[in-house]
Amino acid sequence: MYNEKVVDHFSNPCNVGELTDADSIGESGSFKCGDTMKIFIKVEDGRIENIKFQTYGCGAAIASSSMLTEMVKGKTLDEAMHITNQNVADELGGLPPLKLHCSNLAADALHNAIADYRRRLEPDYTD
Amino acid sequence: MYNEKVVDHFSNPCNVGELTDADSIGESGSFKCGDTMKIFIKVEDGRIENIKFQTYGCGAAIASSSMLTEMVKGKTLDEAMHITNQNVADELGGLPPLKLHCSNLAADALHNAIADYRRRLEPDYTD
Amino acid sequence: MKNRLVYMDNGATTPVREEVLEAMLPFLQDQYGNPSSLHTQGREVRRAIDEAREKTACVLGADPAEIFFTSGGTESNNLALRGTARKQASAGHIITSGIEHHAVLEVCHDLENEGHRVTYLPVDRFGRIDPAAVEAAIAPDTFLISIMAANNEVGTLQPILEIGTLAREHGILFHTDAVQVVGQRPVNVNDLPIDYLSLSAHKFNGPKGVGALYKRKGVKITPLYRGGSQERKLRPGTENVPGIIGLGQALELAAAEIPYKMEYLTSLRDQLIEGLLKIEDVILNGHPQERLPGNINVSFKYIEGESILLSLDLQGIAASSGSACSSGSLEPSHVLSAIGLDQQTAHGSIRFSLGRYNNEADIEYVLEKITPIVEKLRQISPLHKTD
Amino acid sequence: MKNRLVYMDNGATTPVREEVLEAMLPFLQDQYGNPSSLHTQGREVRRAIDEAREKTACVLGADPAEIFFTSGGTESNNLALRGTARKQASAGHIITSGIEHHAVLEVCHDLENEGHRVTYLPVDRFGRIDPAAVEAAIAPDTFLISIMAANNEVGTLQPILEIGTLAREHGILFHTDAVQVVGQRPVNVNDLPIDYLSLSAHKFNGPKGVGALYKRKGVKITPLYRGGSQERKLRPGTENVPGIIGLGQALELAAAEIPYKMEYLTSLRDQLIEGLLKIEDVILNGHPQERLPGNINVSFKYIEGESILLSLDLQGIAASSGSACSSGSLEPSHVLSAIGLDQQTAHGSIRFSLGRYNNEADIEYVLEKITPIVEKLRQISPLHKTD
Ligand SMILES: Cc1ncc(COP(=O)(O)O)c(C=O)c1O
């Protein structure tokens, strides 16, 4: 069902946990399957200096969370905002069609975290 | 489907053919399956001295014909009239339920032959 | 004491090929997962089923999503016909022939009881349906034409290209029961205007109890029954995994040898026909050329089919009288009646159906044995005048 | 790299026993005749099918004429329910439960669309149906009650003796889906007022794609489809011969070991339950005692079923979340909802289902592996408060 890379990220997910000193926290969830995700970011000089996640969900959801956090670490907020759910799925080498909606969670939570950060800390920001 | 005795009578039927000097000929047939049987008898001193048959039909019909002719050879006409289709089937060691109607032909043809004989040669005979 | 065994009832069923059994075995042993299960054992089996579906699709020129596995030809026919009828907003008209398999005919009878009208087209004395008759039968509310690709008893091939083309011109769905043809002759749904096609594995050296329905994309049918989401809900229930694997493997192998097998069987067939027709009062049923490569159907006048079968059986020769399904019954076959045989001639008809394991020695053996059998039974028969 | 393979998904399907495969093999090799054929090859196979029917009947305490082979549990359920509904002169009322298998529930939905009324009885938090609720639901036009013998997800046994007795008292037909019970616990139609019962071979170490419907003599149903005269016309189509032989053999073997296996599996089951309940925030679903000998269903709070399954799979442990059929879907199982689990708890439920090849070492292995899996997933989960 899942390819090796997905299984690998699922088995050994990167950046699991909470950031006690997070600059922003974003959440997302799927009403349909109940999956929930929380992304914690630490921002420095407009870049994601540190990132952690917590995910309740299936293998795809966990693997996507791990993949996403790896992809955006060190990226500018702008760059991070451009990362789509599809990018995450692609980077994982593809997800089963039935599971695509799970990878949707990861980027959503990140975007929520960034938007919230900017709303609070970048006075001229508009969504 | 058929037991050994039936197969044996089918493979090596006794008394097949016509009797050119028959005293009587009886026929029977099944409208349903198209089977047809002809029995030729030669009577002497009220006994069936010789008997032959011709049968168009399935294995059971041929085996029953053969069996019947064996059973009645040498019997008195009265005795022969008492032989039922069931007797023939029993003597064969049984027939498949679906095939019982075929064994019905044999005794019927014989009874017709005897009745016809008596009608012609026994002045006080009534069916 | 039998001298040898000559199986000539391949129209009823065929032996499973060794390679097919080999392909099936792992799925009766280690690969036992339920294909609906998420774990490794389940996923492995799911993959194998997908492959079987791809093989099947590939042989038919179809898309894998157009293949639905069933429990056999009977179920495939029922699914296509009933499933289509149930999709109709109101009762309508169906065209079929009088010589279809019971699994089409009896469904049509049911559909008549449900309010649909059915035209049962006649056939000529060779068992052929006239495309012009199909066209003439089309009514404004005709929604389905179902004509078999080849008849199982007399082997006659039907003009399904012409009939399918007519159906398409009139916007009518076209189903063909190709149970006797798939694996014997090329069938490609790209070349043929077929909307659904039934096939059955045990007719091409696959296992019994598994078949498939090809259903062209976009054609909508209602499932016969409900439950899980197997076969995209068109045919729920835990899959007959070994059966499906066997079907895929058997079809792939059969398709590969079709050109060779057609020639080979046709030649054996014609030898047998020639030999049989040398016997007095024997007539060939079905079309002399337009027939299944392995089908020989003849009537032996004055004698009855079962007694011939039984005599052949005692010599180790397996054949059938009429179709396997109807030979338990006492009525003359509807197919033989439809081609105009009188009841007695119909009763004396025997089908020899050849398969990949038959050879010339078998033909010779049958011809050697059949002559005295016929002679002997005719001697017993009151219908036969010896003079 | 897997250490070992522990298959605990016997509720989804079971491995075919070696003796069963051995019994089937001849029918995939030399014994290839069509059972409807009159020749020796056909008659041999007919005899074997008759024997399988006798074995099946014998185990159930039924008459061979009351056994009809089908393509599995799904078809048996459909045949019983639809077949009975179609025999009704007019629309009527059916009683079933909310936790039936989809192969009963979805048929009931269809029958509702066809004009019948259906009562879906609720269950208590253990998944039990209350016979008093059955009685209360009976209407003057109730013609059928269908209640499963045991639930496939949570394993709860149903009071089918009581329910069947009620049905009989009211002159209502009683069907039970016994797919999960046959071969696991004694089922005898002489002791139970059952009118029809569904079973499926692959649940008791037989092959996939074959099942049977027991139908008490005199009970009339309409077939789902038509064709030849196989299974006394109730289920036409060339028989799945190897499957049927496998079913008969598997059932005979399973029945013989029931007393031993029940005790053995119950003991393993309770060990596993005990071990699992030692983990924090784990709840047992289904009834603590009145459950299938091999069924364990627990919810791991704060974490999601598929990720648990996947983690187990990576350790070589095969289990399932909910029923095999529904685990491809995203909605929480209707059974777990019916016993009152909230959506999240339902999503964290796992079924371990034991079979004859499991042993104590398997239980230990699972318990050893599951603890760190749960711990790790909870660490990842935002729902779990570590403090
Ligand atoms: C033309 C035709 N259609 C349908 C069937 C039924 O197929 P099955 O026996 O696989 O159900 C057969 C074989 O008996 C057949 O010859």
Ligand SMILES: Cc1ncc(COP(=O)(O)O)c(C=O)c1O
């Ligand atoms: C209770 C129950 N009924 C019916 C079925 C369906 O049986 P089958 O998969 O053989 O069609 C199953 C198994 O999936 C089951 O557990």
